[in-house]
Amino acid sequence: MSSESNDVPNHSPDEAGTRRNEGLGPVFLLYLHIAVCFVSMAYVAQYYAPLMRLTIPDSDRLWLAALNVAPFALLSILFAVCRFSFGYLIGFYFFTMLMGYLWLLPLSTFSYDHTLAYASAFASGLAFLLPAMLISLPVGQRFALSEAGFRRLLTSVLAFSVVLLGIGALHNVRVVGISEIYNFRNQLEFPAWLQYGLGVTSNVLLPFAFAFFVVERARWRAAFCLLLLLMFYPITLSKLALFAPVWLIILTAVTQFFTARIAVTLSLLVPILFGVLLARLFDMNAISYQQFIAYFSLVNFRMVALTSSALDFYNDFFAHHDLTWFCQVNILKSFIDCPYREPLAIAMQKAYDVGNFNASLFATEGIASVGVVLAPLTAFICGLVVAVGNSASSALPARFILLSAGVLPQIFLNVSLTITFVTNGAALLFLLWYLTPSSLFGEQA
Template identity: 50%
Template sequence: MKFTERSPRAARFFGLSTPSSWGGRLPLLWTHLFVSCLSLVYVAQFYAYTGVVAFEQTRLPHAILVAAAFAPVAILLAVARFSFGYFVGFYLYTLILGYAWLSVFSQFPYDHALSIASAITSILAFLVPVLFITSPLKQYFVLSDGAANRLRLAILVIAAATIAVGTLYNFRLTSLGSIYDFRNALDLPWPLRYAIGITSNTLLPFAFAGFVISGERARAAIVLLLLLAFYPVTLTKLTLFAPMWLLFLAVISSVSESRTAVVLSLFLPLLGGLLLVVPYNLGAIPYDRFVNYFSLVNFRMVAFPSIALDVYNDFFSTHQLTHFCQINMVKLFTGCAYGDPLSVLMSKNYELGNLNASLFATEGIASLGPLGAPIAAAVCGLVVSLGNRTSAGLPAKFVILSGGLLSQVLLNVPLTTTLLSNGALLLFILWYVMPRAGFSARSDEPKPPVGTRALN
């Protein structure tokens, strides 16, 4: 079928944008690909001491060929319309792109050709459902505008109470360089850990999105302060930088089309790190100022999830697969060859600290190996696509802001953990019950389902 401006229903059914807009995004996506690979060259230069990243001039042609082979994957992102899956899919596309580049220079002896093929097949298997399953679910229950307002206010109270309880167990103001001296000693009860993960990663961003869309700036600022207040309790970088990240997303989603905003949300921070390399090499800025930014963004936020996939590929090339026994419910029924969580297991075998990793490493490589990983990726894609269907009809900016921290979490955390411990499943439910009538959706977004009734 040929999609034209006269066939919007067909394009919407398949999750496609209009053909006239496809070509404009490809140059940006391919520029992002180039910047990502160049960033990894400098990551290898500055972090070679870790023993897991390297760069050799003789392997550069091979790496360029791998990147060129990966480039057509961006076409899927160019033709797809915006959805929550587009947001998550682009971030995980960047993760796999990074792994494909780094694996050419990998210091580990596993079968790299098989693993690269598995990674590219996995991202394709993941992207197809998350980009193109976007049809809205019919809302049988929907909150009234007043109930939605009260929900956002209740979230502020829940967050304040969670922080107050958390301070009874830990409250420490310390620099980023010192957090690991204290964080491993944290012993929070599991209900509090769940409450912190769900509140900080899902509930507060959801409330922030609502306040921003409704123009309630003071309450949006309160959300950011509450997010920052989680840092002395959790001692995590994500909670420390969450307010700045949400503000950044709010700005770029206000001045850019939704899909462009998603791409720019990674492209601009990466480019910023590269632009600091030149003055640093010329001695114009000191090492501390350079490394504080480059380490946080180019290395930790973007490159490290790709490095984790390299490490998991190496470990499970010589060790027994988990067959999903890292999931507590599965372990209860099947047992497990490993007593420690995967992150701790990696810490004991590689000098990189506790190494959490994405669904491609955990539900994929660790559970099923490189041959079975694409199957796991496809199933995970189907699960994430549920977020597309429950958020259909909501403004793209609302979806970007309310899902803004989960997109970061999914780079480093298994999907099963993200769904429960970090509240992704709860966010899907909240999106489902949100009223659509009060939002002014963009014309290229799915129309809200009809036949709903309000719950006050």
């Protein structure tokens, strides 16, 4: 398989020409993304400094933030030279998150060792990105489904989703606005099996079925998947369930015109850039504060900056508290002595009064579990785990991989690797990729 065969749009009339033109990735877009993230973080610090425990940035601190980010930003070369893979997708979102943390570090008011934390974050990012983006060993499909069996599987996914929604509706159905979901979500009580089923179905099974229907141009079935996804919102009161259909539609449109690598860059660049433009319009009194903050708080702050800020909070907390040594994993908590009988998100809420503060693998499997010194080692192991997804999907088209995993980047940014793989179904997606017959995609594979 050519080194670029996974990064060519399925509609390209001149595959060889496209490969020649895409020898390097979206270099200019990567530069623009780094610059836009810098400006976005400056606005975030301006409006959310007290909540994020930051000092208001002045010109000197902004220069220091730029110097902090510059060496790590050089890792963007990986996204210019590497072929598209699942690790490329997840790696780009983690690259953005870590870049944000290194930016805000000079503004942090916490008293932990910032120099050690900087070195740990830099090394952890590199340790994760190298295996996640460079390792993609093709595996023989000894147990691949037949084409007929695969289609029956997708039909079963749709039927299972309908049944699961019906069972979930027996426990909760509540249509509320986004601003009100936190008033009711803590009251939700689902059986453990149903909670797992709702998470796996909305995060993996339906996006997986949607991706295939899009590639196969089965528009009505694809639309039905989106409708089912949307119906998870009044049951789970999850923002991800509410926005997942819109997000998948956007990814579908973008991948129709751009290669997968460019689509990944645009998937973060465009939303962040729009928030920056709104902030600038508010500075010019062209729009009201409510018109600006409604979008900016949801995307630039909560979706992006808050995931970076989590590393700051976790670094401070575990600089003064016992490490978990992975006892936050429920199955291990029963066998080893753990200083935290409650989830880490609750412990962080009690310590900082910032709400339930879940965080990515860099904070949980890294900082919280083994500390900043050993965090790069766990990041490397997590990168190897993600590389398994590269191998499982190596025979599949880039567009199918991107769409079927389209919901997972936000999950990776906000919860640990263990929860992402078990509760949210990433491990199941790897299995589905492995079982998918590449013959269904013809020359696209």
